[in-house]
Amino acid sequence: MSRVAVIGAGYAGLAAAVELTDAGIGVDVFEASRTLGGRARAVELDGLRVDNGMHILVGAYTETLRLMGKVGLTEGNPLFGTGDTALRRAPLHLEFPGRMKLVAPRLPAPLHLAWALLAARGLSLAEKFAAIGFMRAQEKRGFRLPADMTAAELLARQPERLRRLLWEPLCLAALNTPVAIASAQVFLNVLRDSLAAGRAASDLLLPTTDFSRLFPEPAARWLETRGSRVLRSARVAAIARGAAGWTLSTDVEHGPYAHLVLATAPYHLPRLLVPHPEFSALVAQLDGLRWQPIVTVYLAYPEQVRLPFAMVGNTQGHAQWLFDRGALYDQPGLFAAVISGAGPHQELAHTELAAAIHGEIARLLPGLPAPLRSWVIEEKRATFACTPHLPRPATATACADVWLAGDYVAGDYPATLEGAVRSGVAAARASAAAISIK
Numbered sequence: 001m002s003r004v005a006v007i008g009a010g011y012a013g014l015a016a017a018v019e020l021t022d023a024g025i026g027v028d029v030f031e032a033s034r035t036l037g038g039r040a041r042a043v044e045l046d047g048l049r050v051d052n053g054m055h056i057l058v059g060a061y062t063e064t065l066r067l068m069g070k071v072g073l074t075e076g077n078p079l080f081g082t083g084d085t086a087l088r089r090a091p092l093h094l095e096f097p098g099r100m101k102l103v104a105p106r107l108p109a110p111l112h113l114a115w116a117l118l119a120a121r122g123l124s125l126a127e128k129f130a131a132i133g134f135m136r137a138q139e140k141r142g143f144r145l146p147a148d149m150t151a152a153e154l155l156a157r158q159p160e161r162l163r164r165l166l167w168e169p170l171c172l173a174a175l176n177t178p179v180a181i182a183s184a185q186v187f188l189n190v191l192r193d194s195l196a197a198g199r200a201a202s203d204l205l206l207p208t209t210d211f212s213r214l215f216p217e218p219a220a221r222w223l224e225t226r227g228s229r230v231l232r233s234a235r236v237a238a239i240a241r242g243a244a245g246w247t248l249s250t251d252v253e254h255g256p257y258a259h260l261v262l263a264t265a266p267y268h269l270p271r272l273l274v275p276h277p278e279f280s281a282l283v284a285q286l287d288g289l290r291w292q293p294i295v296t297v298y299l300a301y302p303e304q305v306r307l308p309f310a311m312v313g314n315t316q317g318h319a320q321w322l323f324d325r326g327a328l329y330d331q332p333g334l335f336a337a338v339i340s341g342a343g344p345h346q347e348l349a350h351t352e353l354a355a356a357i358h359g360e361i362a363r364l365l366p367g368l369p370a371p372l373r374s375w376v377i378e379e380k381r382a383t384f385a386c387t388p389h390l391p392r393p394a395t396a397t398a399c400a401d402v403w404l405a406g407d408y409v410a411g412d413y414p415a416t417l418e419g420a421v422r423s424g425v426a427a428a429r430a431s432a433a434a435i436s437i438k
Contacts (some may be wrong), residue, residue, distance in 0.1 A: 002258035002435045005248055007029065007236050007272075010038020011064075011417050012405040013263030014219040015424030016431075017140075017228060018067055020261075023432040028257070029220075029227040030248065032235035032264075036216035038380060039265065040417060045298065045375045052377055053296045054323050054336050056311070057087065059203035060194045061418040063425055068215055071222035086214055087270060088328075092116065092195075092202040095362045096313040100165040104202055112199040114163035127162040134158060135196060143192035145185050146206065148388035151175075157393050168314055169320055175386040175414040176292050176340045181313075183388045189412040206310055206328055239272050246401070259431045263405040263424060267291075267381060278398045285393050289408060293346070294382035295339040297357045299371040303332035307365075317360035318345040318353065333372075335361065350376040383415030384408045395426050403427040 004020055006013045009031035017027045043052050057064065073086050091112075100122035103369035115133050117123075145154075154224035155163050159215050168179050171338050174190045175182045202356045207214050220230040231250075238249045245256030262269060266286045273279035297319070307324040314322055324330035337357045340434045345353055347360050354374035362368040384390075384407075392410040395403055405427040406420060413419035 002026075003028065004261060004431055004435075005238075005246065005255065005257040006036060006261040006263055007248070008263035008265070008405075008407075009033075009036045009216060009220070009230060009232075010265075010418040010420065011040060011215060012264060012407065012409075012424040012427075013038070013261065014216050014223075015063070015067055015421040016261045016263060016403075016405050016428040017223055017230075017424075018070060018219050019425050019428035020432060021223055021226050021228045022070065023428070025435060027223065028254065029228070029230045030234045030236050030250065030254075031230065031232050034232050035212055036220060036230070036232070037212040038420075039379065040211040041216070042210035042212035043377065046373065048298075048300075048331065049210055049333070050298060050325070050331075050336070051296070053294045053322070053379055053382065054338050055207075055211060055417055056321075057207065057417065058194050058201065059089070059205060060197060060201040061205065061416075063422075064251045064418050064421045065205075067421060067425075069218070071215070071218045072367075073215065073218040083339045085208060087205040088208055088311075090206060091202045093204060093309060093311070094166070094169075094313060095309050095311075096122070096165055096315055097308055099315065100313075100409070102166070104199070107199065109197065109201075111197055113202070122165070123162065124159075125161050130159050130162055131166060134379035135191070138188055138191065139196055143188040143196070145188065148183055148185040150388060151179040151182040151184045151187045154187070155179065161424070164315060165313075169315070172320060172340050174416065176294060176383040177386045177414070178341045178343075181385065181387050183386050183390065183414075184411070185388070186386050186414050190414070193412075198206045204311070208328060208330075210329070236272065239274070240275075241399075258435055259401045259403065261405050261424075261427045261431060262397075263427070265381070266384075266406060266408050282393060282397055285391065288391075290385040290387075291381040292341050292383050292385050293378060293380045294341075295345060295353070295379075296377045297337040297339070297354055298375045298377070299335050299337070299354065299361070300373040301333040301356060301371055302369060303337065305333050305335075305365070305368065307335070312364070314360055314364070316363065317356065318343065319357055319360055322361060322364075337361070370408055386414040395423065395430055401431075403431050416435075 003026040055315040094102045102120040104116040247255035310327040325334040405424040407415040409423040
């Protein structure tokens with residue numbers, strides 16, 4: 001039986017492995033770390049299990065939800081034999097305390113969005129109609145631009161306050177790229193499939209567990225019960241092609257494999273690909289990608305400290321979003337502040353940044369006591385910079401038996417979990433189709 005090697009056990013790699021295994025093709029997944037999830041994984045902070053960064057899921061993540069269901073972990077199913085659930089669904093809820101609050105009612109689309117905008121607190125009537133008019137105009141042209149531009153150019157005619165409280169936070173959260181350089185077309189793709197789609201597509205899916213347990217760990221167990229393998233702490237040092245297929249070198253040699261799915265971070269690929277001249281154009285394309293950081297600041301307060309909602313926005317300071325992990329993960333008093341994209345926060349020492357974030361939270365919660373502890377996690381290359389006209393690599397490579405999977409691979413979406421999962425599914429289906437032809 002043909003077997004496929006998947007390098008990387010993040011969301012893209014495990015999505016590819018599940019899809020291939022479900023098609024009857026055995027898979028070996030190689031992961032350099034002990035922890036599964038790639039750039040969306042669990043970490044330990046002084047005995048606390050948290051994430052390397054907070055991620056937002058929405059109802060439009062259809063492929064992520066489908067594969068979670070396939071491995072037995074959906075939003076309403078028990079989590080690891082406990083009474084908890086993996087995801088808590090809530091209607092779209094965007095709140096900037098004291099400034100703006102928008103909550104979508106449970107009405108059919110597109111009434112849910114129109115009602116949410118008309119009933120939004122903190123926006124003037126002119127701003128509400130400007131937002132509705134913007135969405136209608138994009139819908140009329142199928143959310144397609146004649147030519148890509150920056151998100152700032154797309155939004156230039158929207159009222160300044162509406163941009164600051166609605167469009168710019170959504171764009172930065174989705175693309176992790178400042179609006180001044182972010183792709184307007186990719187942002188419109190996100191709006192098309194979330195706010196402008198069915199009502200449930202705009203729902204927030206709030207995780208109640210860390211991102212390693214949300215999909216990667218259940219996927220690994222599912223794979224291993226069906227004859228596939230997940231090899232942890234197995235860093236692939238080299239790949240080689242022989243008459244019988246591809247072999248992989250870790251501390252030992254593995255293979256041969258009929259196909260390879262390369263699902264590791266793109267900046268790790270050149271060391272594997274440079275020895276193979278057929279990949280020279282791909283290596284050059286990968287070298288042309290630019291990166292944007294994500295910084296997550298965790299602050300622990302007394303257990304009774306709460307935010308008004310599990311996720312609230314912040315427009316005055318470094319952080320864009322604040323998460324109450326007591327409301328989400330049963331970690332009372334623990335807040336996570338997310339800073340997307342490049343900015344002045346990168347000039348601060350971690351202790352200075354934590355103190356600044358505490359000050360930002362204190363403006364929202366008067367009388368807030370000093371944090372008991374704080375931690376800063378910085379992912380300097382969290383996502384690719386999603387800029388206009390960016391030539392992203394295709395799923396297929398110069399070798400008919402080697403495929404790419406990752407949130408950077410060409411597709412409609414920016415570097416999101418859904419983008420990663422969709423790329424893994426696409427690579428798996430292409431590989432399975434090619435194997436079946438032989």
